[in-house]
Amino acid sequence: MPSTLDSQLIAAAWKNDVPEAKRLITAGANVNAVDDTVQSAFLIAASEGYLELLDLTLAHGADIRSLDSYHGTALIRAAERGHAAVVGRLIQAGVAVDHVNNLGWTALHEAVLLGKGTPEYVDTVRLLIAAGADVTKPAKRDGATPVQAAKDRSQSGVSTALTTERPSSPTSALLAAASSGDADAVAAALAAGAPIESRDDHRRTALLLASLNDRVDVARLLVELGADPDAQDDRQDSAWLVTGVTGSVAMLETLLPANPDLTLRNRFDGISVIPASERGHVDYVRRVVRTDINVNHVNNLGWTALLEAIILGKGTKPWQDIVQILVAAGANPNLPDAEGVTPLQHAKSSGYTQIENILRTAGAH
Incomplete structure (x- = not known):
């Protein structure tokens, strides 16, 4: 007891x-x-x-070897219910992927036989495949393989994942699939032995390629398997940093569970909120300022996100909104650039009257 x-x-x-x-x-x-x-x-x-x-x-x-009353692992329990993020964490922790419970089922069997074929279950199956689960293993009760069970239940997404062939050149296949957004091929490449942190000729990892091309399904799979969001390429870009360039809120949300380094700097010594502010990515800026990111970070040009929004922006509604969001999030309206020119002075010289008003209201001078 x-x-x-x-x-x-x-x-x-x-x-x-x-x-x-x-x-x-x-x-x-x-x-x-x-x-x-x-x-x-x-x-x-x-x-x-x-x-x-x-x-x-x-x-x-x-x-991680503990078993429940069905002699099943934590991984089997999570897979049955389609808890993909939990499945990924348990895989990282080293739970046996092909353990068989007293019903004669592995985690993969349960994800198919008791699953619903919904996106959460497709993600779960991809994770198990990537971790090396045996897709041909028959269930002890009726001898059905996961592939047969998925087809019998018209689980098309699961069937596709289970029948994607493992490539003969896993590393190149992984990087190509990450770029194109083929999550099934990514899982197959990982199952075939591609290291998750494989890099191309520009030192871009699969996760960075997925982020660059806004391949959210691929990024989610890689994140749940422990891919590094901070790995930088030969331009100092990382999966997290490029979200500020693309402005993808969906990718931002996908990468946050990986605990990216919000202080990591790009080749301009900037952080993600700076290019996002420059490019007018309103929704991204609105979301990223809710993290612990430093809205007053200064890059090697001597500019903050607020200064970039004014100096390199167009002064129109998106940049007006960004200036409002930044000052509400604690951006210093009086922090000048390297030449001592303040945000208000830049706004005034550019004729951005609405931004001037926002800054004055925030206490700029």
């Missing part, structure tokens, strides 16, 4: 109460302790898709 602390931790896990779980673990609760239904905080986090809680249990000694 679990101790009182352990029982309280299991109860907190069902509620996804992470602060309470942290408190209990600090007090001595065991993340691997199970109740009479063979549930632990670790296994609950996996089955319910509670990623933050899962990370907490992993950080405090979760036994």
Whole structure:
């Protein structure tokens, strides 16, 4: 029987109460302790898709070999429910991909046989394929392979992922597929042995290529497998930095779970909010200022995001909006450029009356 602390931790896990779980673990609760239904905080986090809680249990000694009442792993539980992000984290943690439970099923079988063929399950299947899951392994009960089961259930996206051939030149295939946006081919290339941090002749990784070309499905797959969002190429671009150039909010959201370095600098010594402000990417700027990014960072031209929005912008509605967003987020309206010219002076000299008004209201002088 679990101790009182352990029982309280299991109860907190069902509620996804992470602060309470942290408190209990600090007090001595065991993340691997199970109740009479063979549930632990670790296994609950996996089955319910509670990623933050899962990370907490992993950080405090979760036994990745632990099994539930069906003799199944945490990976099987997560795959059954299509919790792709959890599946990726468990793969990174080293949970056995082809473990068979007492129903005769692997994680891949459960993702197909008990799945719905929806995008979450397609992502889950791709992750398992990339991790080397045996797509030809028959289920012990009826002998059906994952491919047969997917076809029988008209799961077209899952079927395509399962039948994509592994390439003979995995690394080049990985990089090409990342650029073109073929997530199934990316999974197949990884399964064939391509290192996830493979680079092309310009030192661009698959994740950077996906970000450059706004291939969100590919980026999501790579992020969930642990790809590095900070790997820089020969131009000092990274997957995260180029989101400021493309202005893709979808890619920004995809990369944030990978904890990109928001202080990482491009070849102009700038951070992502600066090119986004220059290019008029309003939605991107609105979203990125909600992170911990430094809106007053100065690049090697002596310009902040606010200065770039004024100096290199067009003064029209998108740049007016960006100036408003930046000052509301704490951008200093009086921080001058390297020559001592303030944002207000630049706006005035360019005839940007609306931006002048925004800056004056913000206390610029």
